[in-house]
Amino acid sequence: xxxxxxxxGKEWAxxxxxxxxxxxxxxxxxxxxxxxxxxxVGAAREAGFRDVVAPPMFCVVYALPAMAPAILDPEVGxxxxxxxxxxxxxxxxxxxCSGDEITTAPRCLSIEEKLGNGFYVFESTSxxxxxxxxxxxxxxxxxRGV
Amino acid sequence: MADFEVGDxxxxxxVTPDKYLPHRYAGASGDYNPIHIDDEFAKAVGLPRNILxxxxxxxxxxxxxxxxxxxxxxxxxxxLSVQFRGMGVPEQEIVVTGTVKEVDGNRVVVDTVATQGDTxxxxxxxxxxxx
Numbered sequence: 001x002x003x004x005x006x007x008x009g010k011e012w013a014x015x016x017x018x019x020x021x022x023x024x025x026x027x028x029x030x031x032x033x034x035x036x037x038x039x040x041v042g043a044a045r046e047a048g049f050r051d052v053v054a055p056p057m058f059c060v061v062y063a064l065p066a067m068a069p070a071i072l073d074p075e076v077g078x079x080x081x082x083x084x085x086x087x088x089x090x091x092x093x094x095x096x097c098s099g100d101e102i103t104t105a106p107r108c109l110s111i112e113e114k115l116g117n118g119f120y121v122f123e124s125t126s127x128x129x130x131x132x133x134x135x136x137x138x139x140x141x142x143x144r145g146v
Numbered sequence: 147m148a149d150f151e152v153g154d155x156x157x158x159x160x161v162t163p164d165k166y167l168p169h170r171y172a173g174a175s176g177d178y179n180p181i182h183i184d185d186e187f188a189k190a191v192g193l194p195r196n197i198l199x200x201x202x203x204x205x206x207x208x209x210x211x212x213x214x215x216x217x218x219x220x221x222x223x224x225x226l227s228v229q230f231r232g233m234g235v236p237e238q239e240i241v242v243t244g245t246v247k248e249v250d251g252n253r254v255v256v257d258t259v260a261t262q263g264d265t266x267x268x269x270x271x272x273x274x275x276x277x
Contacts, residue, residue, distance in 0.1 A: 023174075030174040031205045032161060035218040056212070056223045057205040060175050064201075085200045089227035095220060138227075 003118050003146055005111045007076045012069045014105035017062035021052045021098040028055055044097070051098040059090055059135045063124050066104035067139060070122050076108065078120055079143050086119070087140035094132040101129040109138070118146035150215065150254050150277075156244030159210035163198060163236050171202045198234035203267045207258050210242040211273040215254060224253075225274040232265035240267065252277050 021041070028038035036043035037053050044052045054061075070076065096102060104126040112119045119142055126135040168182045177199055180187040188196040208226055209218075216222030234240065244258035258271040 027174045030167070030170045031202070031209055033209055033218070035220070037220065053220050055205075055208070055220050056226070057201070057208045060177070060201050060205075065176060085230055087227070087229045088201070088204060089225070091225045092223060 003111055003113045004077050007073065007108045008111050009108060010070075010073075010075065011107045012073070012105060014103040015066035015069075016101055016103045017065065019054060019062065019096055019098055019100045019102060023061060024052050024054050024058060024098060027058050027061055031055065031057070041098075049095065049097055054096040054098075056090070056092050058096065059092070059126070059137070062096070062102045063104045063126055063135060063137055066126075067106050067122065067124060070106035070108065071141070076111075076120065078118070078141060079146070082144040084142050084144070085140075086142035087138075089138040091136040092134065093136075094128060094134050096128070096134050100134075102126050102134060104135070113146060116145060118143040150246050150249055152246055152249055154246040156210060156242075156246070156256060156258065157214040159206060159213070159242040160239055161206060161242075162239045163202075163234075165236050167236055168196055168198055168202075171199050175199065175201065177201070193233065195235055198236065198267075200230040200234075200267075203230075203234050203240065203260050204228050204271075206240060206242055207260055207268055207271050207273070210244065211256055211258060211275060214244070215256070215275050216277055222275045222277060223273060224276050226271065228268045228271040230267070231269050232262070232267055234260075234262050234265070234267045238262050244271075244273070247272075 109121040122139045124137040185196045244256045248255035256273045260268040
């Protein structure tokens with residue numbers, strides 16, 4: 001069966017996330033990350049950050065909700081019952097601190113069939129309130145048996 | 147210059163996520179997919195039990211690299227790409243290991259693997275750090 005590829009190249013509107021100290025603390029605690037720059041504003045400023053700083057993988061907190069419009073788009077048409085998260089790539093730019101407003105916009109990079117499975121690849125670009133890029137993500141979802 | 151050489155082993159990270167870790171990670175990350183937090187739902191869709199979030203395991207890989215090579219500095223990790231393989235479960239130890247693959251001035255590239263028992267959770271993870 002031919003895979004529907006109409007959505008390749010499609011871009012979705014950005015979603016903005018307001019970064020806060022308590023959310024950074026909650027994320028760092030779940031991962032068992034202990035550096036005080038993620039918990040204490042004094043320690044963060046002493047280390048040269050504007051405010052409590054996010055660990056790199058905190059990017060899931062601000063970027064994941066922004067992917068929903070792309071993932072759920074009927075034009076993409078993924079079958080969620082057989083979908084798995086196959087691969088993930090992140091490239092970090094400017095650091096993210098409490099008080100930042102991060103806007104993440106997704107784009108469909110490719111939809112391909114390999115060995116009977118559908119590979120849906122999305123790119124996300126996240127910028128802060130000053131327009132500086134903080135993250136580029138490449139999200140690969142595999143739908144088995146397309 | 148980075149104080150690391152090609153072939154150096156990363157200081158390994160060992161973590162045993164407790165029974166409620168997937169719930170705390172769900173809250174922290176906003177990913178409430180029931181396969182991670184509802185044991186009955188997970189079994190009903192053919193999984194052995196509720197499973198760990200793949201992005202949690204990726205978070206451990208990021209942490210292992212930052213701690214081992216940069217004293218936990220959140221600015222060090224510039225790029226991380228992973229392939230998710232086996233499914234992780236709570237209440238079993240995860241071991242993250244790695245080997246330095248390239249050193250170029252301040253830039254270090256590390257091959258990282260996360261395993262749980264005989265299961266590879268993440269393989270071919272490539273981390274690029276600036277030290």
